[in-house]
Amino acid sequence: MKLMIGPSSRGLGKRLSMLLPFDLIIFEWKVFPDGESYFRLLSNVDDSVILVHSLSPPQDKRVVELFLLLKLLRDYKVRNIILVVPYLAYMRQDKRFLDGEVVSIEVIADLLKTYDIDRYVFVDVHSSEVLKFFGDRAVELSAFPLIGDFLLKYQLVNPIIIAPDAKAFKYAETVAKIIGAESDYIVKRRDRSSGAVESELKEFNVTGRDVILVDDIISTGGTMVNAIKMFREYGANRIFACCTHGLFIGNAVVNMFNAGVYDIISTDTIESYYSKVSVAPIIASAINLLLNKH
Amino acid sequence: MKLMIGPSSRGLGKRLSMLLPFDLIIFEWKVFPDGESYFRLLSNVDDSVILVHSLSPPQDKRVVELFLLLKLLRDYKVRNIILVVPYLAYMRQDKRFLDGEVVSIEVIADLLKTYDIDRYVFVDVHSSEVLKFFGDRAVELSAFPLIGDFLLKYQLVNPIIIAPDAKAFKYAETVAKIIGAESDYIVKRRDRSSGAVESELKEFNVTGRDVILVDDIISTGGTMVNAIKMFREYGANRIFACCTHGLFIGNAVVNMFNAGVYDIISTDTIESYYSKVSVAPIIASAINLLLNKH
Numbered sequence: 264m265k266l267m268i269g270p271s272s273r274g275l276g277k278r279l280s281m282l283l284p285f286d287l288i289i290f291e292w293k294v295f296p297d298g299e300s301y302f303r304l305l306s307n308v309d310d311s312v313i314l315v316h317s318l319s320p321p322q323d324k325r326v327v328e329l330f331l332l333l334k335l336l337r338d339y340k341v342r343n344i345i346l347v348v349p350y351l352a353y354m355r356q357d358k359r360f361l362d363g364e365v366v367s368i369e370v371i372a373d374l375l376k377t378y379d380i381d382r383y384v385f386v387d388v389h390s391s392e393v394l395k396f397f398g399d400r401a402v403e404l405s406a407f408p409l410i411g412d413f414l415l416k417y418q419l420v421n422p423i424i425i426a427p428d429a430k431a432f433k434y435a436e437t438v439a440k441i442i443g444a445e446s447d448y449i450v451k452r453r454d455r456s457s458g459a460v461e462s463e464l465k466e467f468n469v470t471g472r473d474v475i476l477v478d479d480i481i482s483t484g485g486t487m488v489n490a491i492k493m494f495r496e497y498g499a500n501r502i503f504a505c506c507t508h509g510l511f512i513g514n515a516v517v518n519m520f521n522a523g524v525y526d527i528i529s530t531d532t533i534e535s536y537y538s539k540v541s542v543a544p545i546i547a548s549a550i551n552l553l554l555n556k557h
Numbered sequence: 558m559k560l561m562i563g564p565s566s567r568g569l570g571k572r573l574s575m576l577l578p579f580d581l582i583i584f585e586w587k588v589f590p591d592g593e594s595y596f597r598l599l600s601n602v603d604d605s606v607i608l609v610h611s612l613s614p615p616q617d618k619r620v621v622e623l624f625l626l627l628k629l630l631r632d633y634k635v636r637n638i639i640l641v642v643p644y645l646a647y648m649r650q651d652k653r654f655l656d657g658e659v660v661s662i663e664v665i666a667d668l669l670k671t672y673d674i675d676r677y678v679f680v681d682v683h684s685s686e687v688l689k690f691f692g693d694r695a696v697e698l699s700a701f702p703l704i705g706d707f708l709l710k711y712q713l714v715n716p717i718i719i720a721p722d723a724k725a726f727k728y729a730e731t732v733a734k735i736i737g738a739e740s741d742y743i744v745k746r747r748d749r750s751s752g753a754v755e756s757e758l759k760e761f762n763v764t765g766r767d768v769i770l771v772d773d774i775i776s777t778g779g780t781m782v783n784a785i786k787m788f789r790e791y792g793a794n795r796i797f798a799c800c801t802h803g804l805f806i807g808n809a810v811v812n813m814f815n816a817g818v819y820d821i822i823s824t825d826t827i828e829s830y831y832s833k834v835s836v837a838p839i840i841a842s843a844i845n846l847l848l849n850k851h
Contacts, residue, residue, distance in 0.1 A: 290657075291657075296776065296777050296806045296807065297614060297616070297776050297777075297804050297806050298614050298615055298616055298617070298806075299616055299646060299647055299649075299650070299661065300617070300661075301650065301658075301659070301661070302658070302659045303655060303657045303658045303659070304657035304658075305657060320591060320592050321592055321617075321618075322591070322592055322593055322621075323592070323594070323615075323617045323618040323620065323621040323622075324615075324617040324618075326617065326620075326621055327616075327617040327620055327621070327664075328617075330664050330668060331659045331661055331664055332659075334659050334660075334663065334664045334667065335657075335659045338659070338660075339657075352593060353593055355593075356593070356595065361597060363584075363585075363597045363598035363599060363629075363633075364595070364596070364597045364598075365595070365596045365597070365625045365626075365628050365629045365632070366628075366632075367593065367594075367595070367625055369628065370621075370624050370625055370628045373628065373671050373672075374624060374668050374671055376671070377667050377668055377670070377671060378667075482590065482591050483590050483591075510591050512590045512591050513590065
């Protein structure tokens with residue numbers, strides 16, 4: 264068994280390599296002036312390989328890199344591939360919301376069949392629909408227990424864990440259980456034609472309390488900014504914005520700080536300055552479990 | 558039969574639609590703030606579809622777009638797909654030049670098998686190795702007869718058509734035949750260890766003559782710049798730099814003009830200001846031929 268760390272998961276991969284007893288596969292990676300990627304193996308592979316490669320932005324570049332790496336492993340006769348994709352691009356387009364739409368995540372799943380992956384390991388995949396496209400070969404891990412552990416380092420003041428919508432409530436519950444706190448979620452009324460959020464339906468009693476907002480993905484940060492502003496008005500003490508996948512597109516971080524967030528916490532499924540929590544421990548455990556089952 | 562014009566071939570697609578009697582497939586295309594692409598069909602498809610989509614830069618984005626479009630066609634029960642890829646990304650990595658390298662173009666070919674393309678139409682694919690990965694379903698067209706025709710518009714002065722290396726000589730011969738001119742190619746001596754070009758081995762008698770340089774791809778323009786400088790020194794009249802695929806990376810265009818090029822001519826396989834020649838006529842002919850054979 265060897266470990267191969269893709270270009271998008273250098274940090275996470277390094278942390279993972281310290282938790283697993285496998286040698287690294289060494290390879291050359293370059294990008295030609297015209298933008299095409301290139302890979303070359305510089306060490307031997309092994310019969311079985313764990314490839315860790317996040318499909319973080321620039322997603323399409325990451326997608327092509329992934330297939331180039333998989334091809335190399337197959338060309339050099341690797342028989343079993345465990346593919347760890349900490350952030351799975353296109354997972355939000357997991358069904359036809361409108362007639363005529365492409366189900367983008369199914370395209371990723373279709374294409375991956377080309378190289379016959381034995382096991383997929385994903386982290387917080389947004390919906391159970393996503394997993395269906397990968398059949399029983401996929402394992403989903405959650406980063407929220409680790410985020411809960413991390414939050415224990417702060418001296419939290421009567422904390423409440425809040426999801427910005429009903430869908431993310433399960434994440435809030437996970438964190439709340441670890442911290443030993445209440446959890447709740449924001450209910451919104453939407454204008455049916457414009458889709459714009461009209462009003463929040465719930466009142467929260469958060470005066471003087473630390474509010475911990477949790478969601479799976481922070482993208483442009485719009486949802487978080489609205490929630491942060493609301494809880495500032497409600498008199499919250501500190502407000503934390505936590506997520507597994509911190510995309511932080513454009514001015515997301517600036518906007519959250521301007522809205523009054525106290526701290527931003529994400530994981531290394533997408534590597535950034537805010538990757539304060541590493542998912543390496545849960546990935547290492549999952550791999551040990553998969554290998555013992557073999 | 559319907560025609561679908563991918564995001565990267567809007568201009569070529571429009572010109573093609575004027576030469577073919579097929580209705581266009583209308584679709585919505587957007588890119589989410591995080592960089593993910595999205596497509597939605599807005600019109601019916603047909604039993605058979607011609608999809609035109611160049612894999613020009615940003616190549617990896619174009620590659621993923623292509624698969625999203627193909628998936629849509631398959632989901633909506635298109636049975637026959639003719640895929641026109643005017644510029645085929647990754648075609649220069651068509652073999653293992655060094656042990657351990659990935660044969661990138663084979664990855665593109667492997668992945669395309671997922672959606673079972675009936676016919677591929679390519680333009681000037683750099684080497685015959687490339688076509689092998691697509692089997693007998695692939696047709697290669699050459700833009701050089703069209704480039705030759707286009708050059709006839711200039712009042713050329715005793716022209717000579719020159720390829721910057723032996724590999725591109727066949728393109729020079731094609732153009733020369735149309736113009737009724739001589740053709741030749743540059744022979745270089747390379748330093749074996751550094752790979753740097755040491756010297757040109759041939760002397761050219763081009764004083765007062767128009768020199769037409771032809772190559773399949775102009776990328777960073779380095780090869781062309783060297784040739785342009787050399788023929789300026791040899792006393793050439795006007796120097797033209799012609800290619801099928803004008804990538805024009807970075808300062809390629811500026812550098813060629815600074816070196817003394819008179820004009821730059823490329824085609825619409827990659828759409829740019831220098832796409833003076835459209836490959837639409839040869840693609841239309843090829844499609845008519847394929848359909849009559851069916």
